[in-house]
Amino acid sequence: MSAGNGSTKQSLVEGKFIRNAWYMAGWTNELDDGKFITRRIIGEPVVVFRTKDGSVTALEDRCPHRWAPLSLGTVLDNGNIQCTYHGLEYDRTGMCVNNPHRGGSIPHTAKIASYPAVERHHCVWVWMGDKQADPSKIPDFSVIDNPGPFEDTAFDMITIDANYKLIVDNLLDLSHVAYLHVGTLGNAGSTTADITVKEDGDDLLVTRLASGVEAVAMHGMQWPGHPAKVDHFQEIRWMAPSCLNLYVGLTEIGKPWDQGTGIWATHMLTPETEHSTFYFFTAVRFGMREMSEEQHKEIQHKIGVMRRYAFEVEDGPMIEAQQRVLDASPRNLDPSKLNIDLGTVRFRRAITRMEEADQAPA
Ligand code: FES
Ligand SMILES: [Fe+2]
Structure with a gap:
């Protein structure tokens, strides 16, 4: 091939992220002992945690009240996560479902993004896009599933x-x-x-x-x-x-x-x-x-x-x-x-x- 001829000019490192894709948030063993995975993924802060029923939840790691990271919060027995700053509680869809303060009204802005999350091949995969998440598209790493x-x-x-x-x-x-x-x-x-x-x-x-x-x-x-x-x-x-x-x-x-x-x-x-x-x-x-x-x-x-x-x-x-x-x-x-x-x-x-x-x- 000849040296660059200009016909394929493109930015080498720019370009928007592909949102409709599965990304690895972390190893499943990072969730052991009730620990959180907290990572920025394609620019967005994400917290992943395991609830009492054994499933994983992935949410935006930013409370919309005063922007405290929810990863500093507590996972409750009902599977919700409670912000440690002023106590707002979010369910796994990202909706605020409890305001513990006087009156308890919940503004419509009190919600965060939730991301489909799947455990497969010892990894936690999250879907960051707005199109339908298809778990069959998770990259195949079955070679690491059951090593001898x-x-x-x-x-x-x-x-x-x-x-x-x-x-x-x-x-x-x-x-x-x-x-x-x-x-x-x-x-x-x-x-x-x-x-x-x-x-x-x-x-x-x-x-x-x-x-x-x-x-x-x-x-x-x-x-x-x-x-x-x-x-x-x-x-x-x-x-x-x-x-x-x-x-x-x-x-x-x-x-x-x-x-x-x-x-x-x-x-x-x-x-x-x-x-x-x-x-x-x-x-x-x-x-x-x-x-x-x-x-x-x-x-x-x-x-x-x-x-x-x-x-x-x-x-x-x-x-x-x-x-x-x-x-x-x-x-x-x-x-x-x-x-x-x-x-x-x-x-x-x-x-x-x-x-x-x-x-x-x-
Ligand atoms: S910052 Fe989360 S409840 Fe206030
Ligand atoms: Fe290398």
């Missing part, structure tokens, strides 16, 4: 001070592992990958195969005694607008990928603001090789640590630096495109179409 012994890694999260689209770009173009993650997730062989991109239903699927290369450290440690040269495969599934599931690992040269060993690596991105993103991640191992329980435990732990390091110390600062450069630059920057960008180009086109459709009347 030593297969799972920690449920983790970092925040990156950048627009979520820059992080999707990063994950759809894993050629960067040869540079940014050299010695952990990538090596020199990673630049030799053949890349294909296709649509799979509503998803975008990018595959990369570097054949006959040295094992990268992340997967080499999962396969003691691996051959000197292996196939390194990466299949990246983008599920709109901001979730990705990766199937990555090593296999013998020319052998099917499912005979190899590696991880399902999940990435759930939730925009906080236009310039910050919650980045949730975990992983599940597949094709585990014979080894002692102690070795399995060590690898299980190392995968979690290595991935966190890669995202927090290697990807995060680079993506934040990109964001700062864009902030200081004219808005009509058009990237120089290389053949490694096939996936990101398709993503940018798809997300632009989605943004337009999202703003159409319900």
